[in-house]
Amino acid sequence: MNAQEKAQRGTLVIERSYRANIGDVWDLWTTKDGFESWWGPQGFRVEVSELNARVGGALCYEMIADTPEMIAAMKQMGAPVSHPTNSRFTELEPRERLVITNVIDFIPGVTPYESQIAVDFKVQGPQVRMVVTLDALHSDQMSQMQREGFTSQLTKLDARFGSAAQT
Amino acid sequence: MQLDVFQALADPTRRRIVETLLLGEQQVADVVAKAGIHQSGVSRHLRILHDCGFVSMRPDGQRRFYALRPAPFRQLDGWLTPYRELWEARLDRFGAALEERSKQRRAKEAKEGKKRS
Numbered sequence: 025m026n027a028q029e030k031a032q033r034g035t036l037v038i039e040r041s042y043r044a045n046i047g048d049v050w051d052l053w054t055t056k057d058g059f060e061s062w063w064g065p066q067g068f069r070v071e072v073s074e075l076n077a078r079v080g081g082a083l084c085y086e087m088i089a090d091t092p093e094m095i096a097a098m099k100q101m102g103a104p105v106s107h108p109t110n111s112r113f114t115e116l117e118p119r120e121r122l123v124i125t126n127v128i129d130f131i132p133g134v135t136p137y138e139s140q141i142a143v144d145f146k147v148q149g150p151q152v153r154m155v156v157t158l159d160a161l162h163s164d165q166m167s168q169m170q171r172e173g174f175t176s177q178l179t180k181l182d183a184r185f186g187s188a189a190q191t
Numbered sequence: 192m193q194l195d196v197f198q199a200l201a202d203p204t205r206r207r208i209v210e211t212l213l214l215g216e217q218q219v220a221d222v223v224a225k226a227g228i229h230q231s232g233v234s235r236h237l238r239i240l241h242d243c244g245f246v247s248m249r250p251d252g253q254r255r256f257y258a259l260r261p262a263p264f265r266q267l268d269g270w271l272t273p274y275r276e277l278w279e280a281r282l283d284r285f286g287a288a289l290e291e292r293s294k295q296r297r298a299k300e301a302k303e304g305k306k307r308s
Contacts, residue, residue, distance in 0.1 A: 036271055040282050048292045052285060062288035066280050158278065 036158045041151045049145060049152045050119045053077075059085070067094030076113070083111040083124060120145055196263045199243040204228055205236045209259065212246060216258040 042049060052058040054077035063070045069090040074082045088106040089095045098105050115123035124141045142157040200206055204226075211217065211226045219237065223230050237257055240246045244263050249256045 036275060036278070038275070038278050038282060040286070042286060042289055044289050044293050045296070048289055048296060052288055052292065058288075058292070061292070062281070062284040064281050064284055065277050154282075156278065156282070158274070 038156045038158070039153065040156075041148070041153045043151050046119050046145060046147050046152050049154060053122060053143065059083075067091045067097075077116060077122075079113060079116050081113045081116075083113060085109055114140070115142070194239065194243055196243060196245075196266050199240060199245060199263070200267075202236070204232060205240055208233065208236055208240065209245060212257060212259045216249070216256045218254055218256055222257065 052062060054075070056072045056075050059075060060070055060072055063085070067090060068087050070085045070087055072083070072085045074084040076082050086106050086108050089098045095105050109126065111124050111126045113122060114125040115121060121142070121144050123143075126139045126141075128137055128139055139159040140157075141159075144155045144157075146153045146155075200209070207226045207228065208222055211222050214225070217225075219230065219233055222228075222237070223233050226233065228236075237246060237248075241248055241257075244260055246257050247260050249258070
């Protein structure tokens with residue numbers, strides 16, 4: 025992705041360092057039980073139906089509302105309490121880098137497009153540095169949020185900043 | 192057609208102009224010199240940035256001074272905030288899961304070590 029595309033997509037970079045074994049860090053991304061143990065998001069759990077950690081391998085999971093509040097919220101929005109996600113590992117260098125590509129093909133009226141999550145791992149002494157690079161605005165979660173009513177919140181935000189810009 | 196904030200910054204020349212204006216209020220000629228862009232292009236891009244709310248223009252006699260305005264940057268940040276929060280929370284869970292996994296592995300290794308000895 026070039027710089028222009030990055031700006032267009034609203035790329036987000038998040039870094040974390042963990043005092044841990046690189047094998048354990050890698051397994052959390054590339055094994056069924058590892059992935060299920062943390063993916064979320066908050067209020068959701070995932071059930072992985074297929075995870076094939078090789079280039080071109082599938083990562084398919086069901087995202088399921090998992091708390092009474094989230095289940096109620098989804099029902100109130102008329103959204104299903106679970107939805108399937110189909111992704112692929114499009115780059116994979118064991119314990120160094122992986123890229124997960126999602127196809128966003130569920131938004132009515134929007135041509136399907138791809139969104140990527142790239143993760144780089146670096147061992148630094150007793151720590152593992154993990155850098156996650158995301159297509160923030162063209163992601164499954166953001167698209168999902170937009171579809172499920174966050175759009176109205178953001179429109180309010182636009183209106184607020186719009187009026188601020190005119191002062 | 193007025194561009195949105197992302198479309199406005201998608202253009203590399205406009206990003207260069209914005210970066211130049213980070214140094215403070217400037218005339219077109221200064222932007223041209225610092226950003227290394229042709230004058231005609233700069234005027235057009237400054238007009239687009241002005242229409243999108245990125246820059247303000249202050250006339251002073253024959254001269255026009257351009258400066259950045261904060262509103263669109265707040266809007267960009269506002270767009271990214273829910274997503275950043277979602278990922279911060281997700282990576283907190285990653286950290287907790289990692290700790291649990293490391294603990295289990297160490298316990299398993301200790302058990303196997305005991306068996307061997």
